[in-house]
Amino acid sequence: MTGAPMIEITxxxxxxxxxxxxxxxxxxxxxxxxxxxxxPSGSGKSTLLRCLxxxxxxxxxxxxxxxxxxxxxxxxxxxxVKPLAAFRSRTGMVFQNFNLFPHMTVLENVIEAPIYVxxxxxxxxxxxxxxxxxxxxxxxxxxxxxxxLSGGQKQRVAIARALAMTPEVMLFDEATxxxxxxxxGEVLQTMQKLAADGxxxxxxxxxxxxxxxxxxxxxxMRDGYVVEEGPAREVIDSPKMEATKNFLSHFHKxxxxx
Amino acid sequence: xxxxxxxxLWDYRWxxxxxxxxxxxxxxxxxxxxxxxxxxxAMCLLSRFAxxxxxxxxxIELFRCTPILVQLIWCYYALPMLAGIELTPVTASLLALxxxxxxxxxxxIRGGIISIDPGQKDAAAALGMTPAxxxxxxILPQALRRMSPALMNQSILQFxxxxxxxxxxxxxxxxxxxxxxxxxxRPLEMYTAVAVAYFAILFPLTLxxxxxxxxxxxxx
Ligand SMILES: Nc1ncnc2c1ncn2[C@@H]1O[C@H](COP(=O)(O)OP(=O)(O)OP(=O)(O)O)[C@@H](O)[C@H]1O
Ligand SMILES: [Mg+2]
Numbered sequence: 001m002t003g004a005p006m007i008e009i010t011x012x013x014x015x016x017x018x019x020x021x022x023x024x025x026x027x028x029x030x031x032x033x034x035x036x037x038x039x040p041s042g043s044g045k046s047t048l049l050r051c052l053x054x055x056x057x058x059x060x061x062x063x064x065x066x067x068x069x070x071x072x073x074x075x076x077x078x079x080x081v082k083p084l085a086a087f088r089s090r091t092g093m094v095f096q097n098f099n100l101f102p103h104m105t106v107l108e109n110v111i112e113a114p115i116y117v118x119x120x121x122x123x124x125x126x127x128x129x130x131x132x133x134x135x136x137x138x139x140x141x142x143x144x145x146x147x148x149l150s151g152g153q154k155q156r157v158a159i160a161r162a163l164a165m166t167p168e169v170m171l172f173d174e175a176t177x178x179x180x181x182x183x184x185g186e187v188l189q190t191m192q193k194l195a196a197d198g199x200x201x202x203x204x205x206x207x208x209x210x211x212x213x214x215x216x217x218x219x220x221m222r223d224g225y226v227v228e229e230g231p232a233r234e235v236i237d238s239p240k241m242e243a244t245k246n247f248l249s250h251f252h253k254x255x256x257x258x
Numbered sequence: 259x260x261x262x263x264x265x266x267l268w269d270y271r272w273x274x275x276x277x278x279x280x281x282x283x284x285x286x287x288x289x290x291x292x293x294x295x296x297x298x299x300a301m302c303l304l305s306r307f308a309x310x311x312x313x314x315x316x317x318i319e320l321f322r323c324t325p326i327l328v329q330l331i332w333c334y335y336a337l338p339m340l341a342g343i344e345l346t347p348v349t350a351s352l353l354a355l356x357x358x359x360x361x362x363x364x365x366x367i368r369g370g371i372i373s374i375d376p377g378q379k380d381a382a383a384a385l386g387m388t389p390a391x392x393x394x395x396x397i398l399p400q401a402l403r404r405m406s407p408a409l410m411n412q413s414i415l416q417f418x419x420x421x422x423x424x425x426x427x428x429x430x431x432x433x434x435x436x437x438x439x440x441x442x443x444r445p446l447e448m449y450t451a452v453a454v455a456y457f458a459i460l461f462p463l464t465l466x467x468x469x470x471x472x473x474x475x476x477x478x
Contacts, residue, residue: 055380081388089386099381103399113385116395158381165385 006031006169006200007052008069012061014047021047022058023224029169029217032198036211036232039221040247045204048221049171052202053091054084065091066168089117092162096174098154100146100161106133107142110161118165125164132160136190152183156190163194170194172203188214208251212236220244263444267451270438277434278455284351284430285417291356292416293409296363301393303368314364321361327422329354334426347426355423359416366412370405371397407471414463418456431455 007029014022021044029035037045050056052063054070057078062071068087070079079087101109110129114120120128133139136156146154155175162170172191176184188207192214195201205211211218211232218235220228220243228241239245267274302314321329334350337343345353374397382392402409424433435452439445 053384055383085383085386085388088384091384093381093384095377095381095384097375097377099375099377101378101381101396101400103403112395113387116391117386161385 003031005029006033006066007202008062008064009052010062012048012051012058012063014044014051014056014058021224022051025061025224025226027219027226027229029200029202032200033217034195034201034203034215036215036218037202037204037221038206038208038211038218038247039227043221044224045221046173049093049173049202049204052169052171053088053093054079055088055093085117089113089165090168092159092165092167092170094155094158094162094170094172094175096177098146098151098158098178100154100158102146105143105145106138106149106157109146109157110164113161114164129160129164132163133157135163135193136160137186150183151179152186155179155187159187159190159194169200169202172201172205174204174206176205176207206251208236208248220247222247260446262447264447264450266442266444267447270442270448273434273438274431274451274455277429277431277452278459280429280434281417281420281431282459284355284420284423284428285413287352288355288359288416288420289413291352292359292363292413295356295360296367299360299364300367300371303364304371317357318361318364321358322365326354326358326419327425329358330422330426347423347428351423351426351428355416355419358419359412362412362415363409366405366408367401370401370408373404374400404474407467407474410463410467410470414460414467417460417463421456 005028007027009025009027012022012025012027013020025048027035027048037048039045047056051058052065054063058072060073062069064070065087068090070087100106101112104112107126107129110132111122111125114125114128115122130139130142133142136159138153138156138160141149141153141157146157149157159170159175175191176187179187184207188210191201191203192210195214203211203215213232215232217230218228218232219226220235220239220241222243228235228239228244235244236248239248299314299318302310303318305311305314330351333354334345334347337350337353338345371393378396378400379389379392382396383389387395420430421432423430424436427433429437431452435448439448442448
């Protein structure tokens with residue numbers, strides 16, 4: 001965790017029409033760091049996460065991930081298709097609704113991007129995919145269609161698919177929110193293993209206990225601002241800001257099952 | 259009371275077979291041509307460039323809002339005058355019918371593409387795919403599968419539309435039927451045979467499309 005941070009965001013702004021969703025966001029994530037983004041619905045967590053791999057292109061500010069940086073502004077050109085794609089290939093993203101490719105088997109889902117984006121040989125891609133599927137405990141499902149899997153299994157395939165591009169950073173947008181409660185654990189476990197392996201991660205989650213145990217830092221957002229930021233345990237156990245206290249009190253009453 | 263004589267059809271079997279061959283090859287050509295045109299037009303409709311969207315929309319509406327018979331005649335007589343080129347009846351027919359089909363295919367393909375969950379596009383982009391690669395590998399395969407019944411229905415219509423090429427003296431099934439009718443003075447038998455031939459080819463196809471539709475209805 002030394003040297004320049006893996007992710008650096010400065011002065012980030014984004015509006016959808018008249019609605020300003022991100023207002024001057026500044027954030028750094030060290031290499032191997034795990035940051036949890038918390039905040040009420042509509043506070044801009046997903047938008048911030050999608051800005052990190054430029055699925056949403058910000059209006060203003062700058063983003064650096066690893067060695068690649070982009071600067072945005074009214075007078076600046078929209079980034080071109082090729083550099084955008086190259087940048088995204090080095091950040092993995094996991095979605096709430098899995099977004100597996102339904103017309104492909106589990107294995108084909110995982111080898112698709114290594115082959116068609118990276119130009120990897122099929123055989124190498126299959127070897128890589130099988131080792132990743134093994135890592136998420138689904139090697140025996142390689143030839144099944146996604147529709148035959150449980151939600152938890154789908155999400156683990158989605159994680160393997162993202163890892164197949166050997167990303168520098170993994171982004172999780174409410175990866176467990178669409179799962180039945182009894183399936184949440186297996187996905188959180190997979191994410192925890194990944195964090196322990198030293199992956200740099202930004203996690204949007206409503207699993208407060210998980211954030212407290214796995215994340216190094218917590219960023220609390222409201223109305224497009226970062227309201228509070230600090231070490232995970234500190235912010236969750238003894239929040240300083242009124243908004244954070246309010247938000248967390250909902251969870252402490254009915255703690256989410258693990 | 260008219261005396262039917264279907265036995266006479268046997269004498270014209272080669273005439274009819276030839277016509278059927280022309281009709282089937284014509285259909286194959288305009289389905290392929292139409293799908294290519296439709297795909298390009300659909301991509302233009304979904305393009306981020308307004309000019310491409312406008313051109314595509316203009317093309318589609320032009321061909322959807324004029325009768326196919328008029329297009330056919332116009333392509334054969336007027337287009338060569340305007341463009342200063344020679345068109346054979348076959349080329350003019352292929353052009354008009356492919357464009358006509360393409361206009362309808364384009365709408366179907368566009369609908370199929372926008373019906374695909376936007377999450378698929380996000381996932382593809384997040385993996386580093388360019389929009390073009392995502393379209394080819396992720397979006398289109400799903401969209402084509404979903405819209406295949408609609409595309410097949412349109413192709414069945416295209417099969418029937420080929421009958422219009424007889425006005426340009428292209429020797430399709432209808433034209434050959436006309437020839438046989440003049441030759442034999444037996445138009446009723448000949449046109450009955452033509453109708454039966456169309457039905458015999460299309461009925462099994464519609465049954466097939468129905469079964470596909472049912473299949474797609476089930477595992478949505
Ligand atoms: N593509 C878009 N177009 C218009 N408005 C959008 C778009 N995406 C997000 N928004 C709006 O931006 C605001 C922030 O949305 P965002 O999804 O980032 O919130 P969130 O913190 O992730 O909320 P949730 O916990 O509900 O997922 C919301 O008001 C939302 O309606
Ligand atoms: Mg969200």
